Amino acid sequence: MMGVITSRRRKRLTGPEDENAKPLPEGPPGYPLLGHLHLFRGRAVPNVFQMINDWAKDYGKIYPLKFGPKTMYILNGYDCIDEVFNHPDVDGRSQSHTFAAALGEGKGPASASGKSWSCQRHYAIGFFKKASEYLDQAVADETKIIVQKLTDQSQDSIDIQRDLYRPALYNILTKITFGKRLDYSSEDFKVLVEAMDTVFTQHGPATLYYSLNLPFGSPAEIKRKLSGFKVKCQTEIDNVLGKSSPTYEDRNRLPYLQATVAECARLANVTPLGVPRVATKDVSFQGYRFPTGTTFMSNLHSIMMDPEIFPEPEKLKPERFLDAEGNYHRPKEYTPLGMGMRSCIGEQLAWRELFVITCSVLQKFTLKTPDGHETPSVTTGTTGVARSPLPFRVRVTER
Ligand code: HEM
Numbered sequence: 001m002m003g004v005i006t007s008r009r010r011k012r013l014t015g016p017e018d019e020n021a022k023p024l025p026e027g028p029p030g031y032p033l034l035g036h037l038h039l040f041r042g043r044a045v046p047n048v049f050q051m052i053n054d055w056a057k058d059y060g061k062i063y064p065l066k067f068g069p070k071t072m073y074i075l076n077g078y079d080c081i082d083e084v085f086n087h088p089d090v091d092g093r094s095q096s097h098t099f100a101a102a103l104g105e106g107k108g109p110a111s112a113s114g115k116s117w118s119c120q121r122h123y124a125i126g127f128f129k130k131a132s133e134y135l136d137q138a139v140a141d142e143t144k145i146i147v148q149k150l151t152d153q154s155q156d157s158i159d160i161q162r163d164l165y166r167p168a169l170y171n172i173l174t175k176i177t178f179g180k181r182l183d184y185s186s187e188d189f190k191v192l193v194e195a196m197d198t199v200f201t202q203h204g205p206a207t208l209y210y211s212l213n214l215p216f217g218s219p220a221e222i223k224r225k226l227s228g229f230k231v232k233c234q235t236e237i238d239n240v241l242g243k244s245s246p247t248y249e250d251r252n253r254l255p256y257l258q259a260t261v262a263e264c265a266r267l268a269n270v271t272p273l274g275v276p277r278v279a280t281k282d283v284s285f286q287g288y289r290f291p292t293g294t295t296f297m298s299n300l301h302s303i304m305m306d307p308e309i310f311p312e313p314e315k316l317k318p319e320r321f322l323d324a325e326g327n328y329h330r331p332k333e334y335t336p337l338g339m340g341m342r343s344c345i346g347e348q349l350a351w352r353e354l355f356v357i358t359c360s361v362l363q364k365f366t367l368k369t370p371d372g373h374e375t376p377s378v379t380t381g382t383t384g385v386a387r388s389p390l391p392f393r394v395r396v397t398e399r
Contacts (some may be wrong), residue, residue, distance in 0.1 A: 005164070006398070007155045010129070011269075013095070017140075019243055020287075021284065021288055021289035022287045022288055024064070024288055024290070025059060025060055025062055025063050025064065025065040025073075025288060026059060026063070026064070027055070027059050027064040027065055027066075027074075027249070028055050028059065028065070029061075029064070030066050033068065034066075034391070035065065035067055035068060035071075035348075036065040036066055036067065037052075037066075037067050044161065044377050046380045048185045048271045048383070049269075049273075049299075049301040049305075049375075050157055050301075050305070052065075052074060052273075052299060052302075052378070053076065053299065053301060053302050053305060053308075055173050056074075056076035056077070056299070056302065059241075060078070060284055060286075061075065061080040061286060062075055062080065062084075062285065062288065063076075064075070065297075068352065070094075070295065071295070072094075072124025072296070072297050073290070073294060073295065073296050073297070074273070074275060074296075074297050074299050075296055075297065075298050076299045076302040076393065077302050077303065077306065078303045078306065078309065078335075079297075080285075080286070080334045081274075081298040081299070081300070081302075081303065081335075081339065082340075083285060083337060084277075084283075084285055084296055084298075085277060085296075085298055085302050085339055085340035085341075085342070086339070086340040086341070087283055087336070088213065088279050088282050088341070089279055089280050089281040089282075090278070090279050090280075090283060090296060090340075091113070091277070091280055091341055091342060092111070092113040092114075092278035092279065093111050093113055093117075093275070093277065093278060093342075094276045094277075094278050094295045096188050101379070108120070108215065109121050109124050109345055110275065110345075113278070114280075117378065121345065124345045125345060127391065128260070128345065132348070133150045134176070135176070136247060136351055136352065137247060137354055138172045138175040138176055138181075139172060139248075139331060139349075139352050139356050140247070140356065141175070141181065141355050142168040142171055142172050142175075142181070142357075143171075143356055143360045145168065146164050146168050146357060146360070146361065147360055147364055149164060149397065150164070150361065150364070150365055150396050151364070153396065156370065156395065157370040157373070157393040157394060157395045157396075158365075158393065158394060158396060159391055159392070159393055159394075160387070160394045160396070161389070161391070161392070162234055162391065165186050165357070166193070167189070168302040168357070169195065169353060170193060171184075171189075172190060172197045172223060172353065172393060174192060174198075176349070181300065183250050185326055189370065195307050209227075209372055217281075225340075228302065229260055229316065229318065230362060230366075230367070232256055232260075232348045233257045233260055233358075233362050233364045234362050234363070234399070236254055236255075236256045236257055237257060237359060237362060239342065240253050240254055240365075241254075241359075241363065243363075244360075245360065246355075246356055246359040246363065247262065247356065248352045248356055250359070251328070252328065253325075254359065255322060255327050256318060256322070256326075257355070257359060257362075258321070258328045259318040259319065259320075259321035259322050259328055259360075260318040261351075261355055261358055262318075262321045262328075262334065263316055263317060263318045263320065263321060264316075264332065265336050265354065266304045266310065266334065266336060267304070267316060267378050268298060268378060269301055269304045269336060269337075269387075269388060270386045270388070271299060271300060271336070271337070271386045272299070272300055272301035272386075272387060273299055273300065273301070273385075274298035274299075274300050274338050275306045276295050276296065276297050276343075277295070277296050277297075277298075277342060278293060278294065278295050278296075279291070279292055279293065279296070280292065280318070291305075298338065299325050300335065300336060300337075300338070302333060303333055303334075306333070309331060309333045309334075320330065321334075337350060339371045363399075364398060364399060365396050365397065365398060365399060366396070366397050366398075366399050367395070367396055368394070368395045368397075369392075369393075369394065369395070370393055370394070370395045373392065373393050374392065375392065376389035376390065376392045377389070377390075
C-alpha cells in the first residue's frame with residue numbers, strides 16, 4: 001500500500017509536468033572561475049544579504065549563484081523554502097572541505113546523508129529531549145563563569161565576543177559531548193578553540209554574539225534607543241527575578257526579554273543562507289526540474305526581512321513577538337534555525353544559551369559602547385555559512 005502511495009506521489013512530483021519543465025533558471029552574472037565566491041570570503045561585502053534578496057526580484061524565487069565550480073540554487077521566501085526543504089527527496093548535504101577535514105567526509109549528523117544521517121539525527125534528538133536538566137546545568141555553569149569574569153575584569157572595555165562568549169559556547173559543547181568542561185587557560189582548551197574556529201569561523205560561528213549589543217550602527221539616536229530596550233529588559237528582570245539566578249524555565253515570566261532575544265536573533269540572523277541541502281532524487285519545483293545532486297540554499301534572510309511577515313523589518317521591535325496580552329508569540333514563519341526534516345538539532349540548546357546568558361548578564365551589568373567605538377552592525381561582518389560581527393568592544397560596569 002505504502003509503495004503505491006509513494007509511487008503515485010512521485011509521479012505527481014516528477015511526472016508529466018516535467019515534460020514541459022522550463023529550462024533551469026538563470027542568475028546574476030559572476031566572475032569567471034570565481035562566480036560569486038568573492039561576496040563571502042572573510043569580511044563580507046556590506047549588505048550582501050540584502051543584495052541576494054533583491055536579486056530574487058529580478059531572477060525569481062529560485063535562482064543560481066556560483067561558488068567556484070559549484071552551482072547552488074538560492075531559495076527565497078518562506079513558501080518556497082518550506083516547499084523545497086520539506087520535500088522528502090531534498091534530504092542530502094553537500095560536502096564541505098572544512099567539515100570533511102574536521103569530521104571526516106559525510107560524518108556527523110550535519111554532514112551525513114541517508115541511513116547514517118537518520119540514525120544519528122534520531123539519536124541526537126532523543127538525547128536533547130531527555131537531557132534538558134543536563135543542558136540547563138552546562139549552560140548555568142558556563143554562565144556563572146561569564147558573570148564572574150565580568151565582575152573581576154578591570155579593563156576599560158573588553159572584546160566580549162572573542163574573550164567570553166566564544167569560549168563559553170565551545171565549552172558548553174565540550175561538556176555535552178565529553179562530559180567535562182575545560183579550563184580556559186589549559187593547553188587542551190587552546191587546541192579545542194583552534195579546532196572549533198576552523199569549523200565555525202571559516203563557516204562563521206552560530207552564536208549569541210550580537211544579542212547583548214543589540215545590533216545596528218552607532219549614531220547617537222540609535223544608541224539612545226538601544227539603551228532603552230536594555231533598560232526595559234532589566235526592569236522586567238528586576239521585577240520578576242530580583243537577584244535570583246535565571247533558568248530557561250523563567251522565559252515565560254519574562255516575555256519582553258524573550259521577545260527581545262528573538263528579535264535580535266531575527267536581525268542578527270547568524271545563518272542567513274542556512275546550511276546547503278542536496279536533492280537525492282530528481283525533483284520539480286516552480287515548473288523547473290532539478291536533477292539529482294542539485295544543491296539548494298535557504299535564504300533565511302529573505303524570511304527574516306520580509307515586510308509582509310515582519311513590518312519595517314530593518315527596525316528592532318521586540319513587540320512584534322508579543323501578543324495582545326503581552327505574552328511571547330512566535331509566528332510560524334520565524335525560522336532562524338532552519339526548517340524541515342534537517343532543521344537545527346541544537347535548537348533547544350541554542351535558545352537556552354541565548355536566553356540564560358543574556359538574562360544573567362543584563363541582570364548584573366550595564367553594557368555600553370565605549371566612546372569612539374562602533375556598535376556591531378548587521379550589514380557588515382565576516383561570513384561563511386554563518387556570519388559574525390566584526391570585532392567590537394564593550395564597556396561593562398556592575399549595576
Ligand atoms: C544560534 C545558534 C544556531 C543557529 C542559528 C543554527 C542554525 C542552523 C541551521 C540554519 C541549520 C540547517 C537547517 C537545514 O538544513 O534546514 C542547522 C543545522 C544543524 N545544527 Fe544548528 N544552529 C545553531 C546552534 C546549534 C547548536 C548549539 C548545535 C549543537 C548542539 C547545532 C547543531 C546542528 C546540527 C547537528 C545540524 C544539522 C542537522 C541535520 O542535518 O539533520 N546547532 N543549524
